Amino acid sequence: MSGIAVSEWTTTEHALSYLSRADAIPHRTEGERVLLDHVSGTVRRILDLGTGDGRLLALLRIDRPESTGVGIDISDPMLARARERFVDDKRVELLHHDLAMPLPDVGTFDAIVSCFAIHHLEDERKRWLYGEVFARLEPGGVFANLEHVASPTERLHRRFYDALGFEPDWEEDASNRLVDVESQLGWLREVGFEDVDCYWKWLELALLLGLKPRP
Ligand SMILES: C[S@@+](CC[C@H](N)C(=O)[O-])C[C@H]1O[C@@H](n2cnc3c(N)ncnc32)[C@H](O)[C@@H]1O
Numbered sequence: 644m645s646g647i648a649v650s651e652w653t654t655t656e657h658a659l660s661y662l663s664r665a666d667a668i669p670h671r672t673e674g675e676r677v678l679l680d681h682v683s684g685t686v687r688r689i690l691d692l693g694t695g696d697g698r699l700l701a702l703l704r705i706d707r708p709e710s711t712g713v714g715i716d717i718s719d720p721m722l723a724r725a726r727e728r729f730v731d732d733k734r735v736e737l738l739h740h741d742l743a744m745p746l747p748d749v750g751t752f753d754a755i756v757s758c759f760a761i762h763h764l765e766d767e768r769k770r771w772l773y774g775e776v777f778a779r780l781e782p783g784g785v786f787a788n789l790e791h792v793a794s795p796t797e798r799l800h801r802r803f804y805d806a807l808g809f810e811p812d813w814e815e816d817a818s819n820r821l822v823d824v825e826s827q828l829g830w831l832r833e834v835g836f837e838d839v840d841c842y843w844k845w846l847e848l849a850l851l852l853g854l855k856p857r858p
Contacts (some may be wrong), residue, residue, distance in 0.1 A: 651818045652763070657774045658720035660805020662696060667804055669846040677843040677850055678725060678756065678787045686710050686753035692742060692772075692778065693717075696724035699789075700735060703756065713749050718758075743768055746775045753781050758789045763818045769827070774834040780855040786836065788851045792844075793821035803846040824849050 651657045654833040682689075687710055691700045694714030704710060712735040716722050722737055729735040740747050742764055745835075755776050761769055776786050792842060804813055824841050828851060831839045836853025843850040 644855060647698070651816070652718040652721070655720040658695075658718050658724075662721075665695075666813050667697065667808075668848075670848060673845065674789045674843050675699070675758070675849055676790050678758075678852075679703065679706070681755070681787055681842060682707075682754045682785055683854055684781060688750070688752045688754075689713070690749065690752045690755045691715065692755065692757040692776075693763070694725055694737070695721045695760070696738070697728045697735070697760075699756055700725075701728060701760045703736070703754075704732075710753075712736070713738065713752075715742065715747075717741045742772060746772070746779060749779075751779055751781050751784075753784050754787065755780060755784070756787045756789075759791050762791045762821055765820055768810065769820075769822065770830050770834075771782070773830050773836075777836060777855060779835045782855055782857040784851050784855045786831070786844075786855070788827075790849055790851055791819070791821060792827070792834045792847055793823045794847055794849075795823065799846065806846060821847070824851065827851050 679702060684706060686707055689703055689710055689712045691712065691714045694700055694716050697714050700712040700714050704712060713726055714735065714737045722739060725737050738747060761772065764772065780786060793804060828839050828841065831853040839853040839858050841849050842852045
């Protein structure tokens with residue numbers, strides 16, 4: 644990941660700009676609902692990659708209060724928001740880490756999730772990360788990545804940003820490294836996931852999911 648891409652997210656301005664829009668992303672809650680449906684109610688350990696202000700971890704823990712969560716992010720302003728959110732919750736640990744680097748040694752998990760974060764990594768790193776995620780999952784564990792993916796055509800790309808309410812002359816987020824759904828499903832299958840599919844999609848928002856096989 645380039646220095647420019649990372650520094651964007653480490654600024655308070657960029658982080659707060661995203662958070663101010665986060666609730667208004669169309670259809671987002673539909674994707675989150677499907678993700679929640681596919682994470683077992685009995686998971687014990689959850690890892691959230693690019694956790695931001697901890698929104699997805701918090702949603703998961705509503706119906707899984709006994710689970711413990713680890714949230715990873717590179718952005719101090721985002722982590723500060725997450726720390727505020729979980730200030731009274733000792734079951735959530737937040738780590739400053741650059742996902743461009745190998746995952747830190749934080750043990751294994753029953754569910755590894757991510758929301759709108761992995762598309763900020765270079766493609767080669769995305770593929771390695773999927774392998775690291777596979778290795779960190781317990782057998783039967785789920786990887787659920789609600790992601791910003793590439794459109795198949797420029798017209799659909801414009802349609803997506805139009806739906807988000809962006810001006811016609813908007814500039815692509817400098818940290819975006821968007822990849823189409825099919826390629827990413829192939830990468831997940833290559834590292835060993837099963838039942839790999841796109842479980843939900845609206846324009847450039849897609850839920851990519853796979854299970855780690857049991858022996
Ligand atoms: C669009 S926000 C999504 C945040 C949160 N997951 C959500 O659903 O609202 C992208 C997040 O990815 C994080 N991020 C971007 N590049 C990263 C990197 N190289 N390592 C770790 N986190 C990164 C950003 O700091 C930011 O919190």
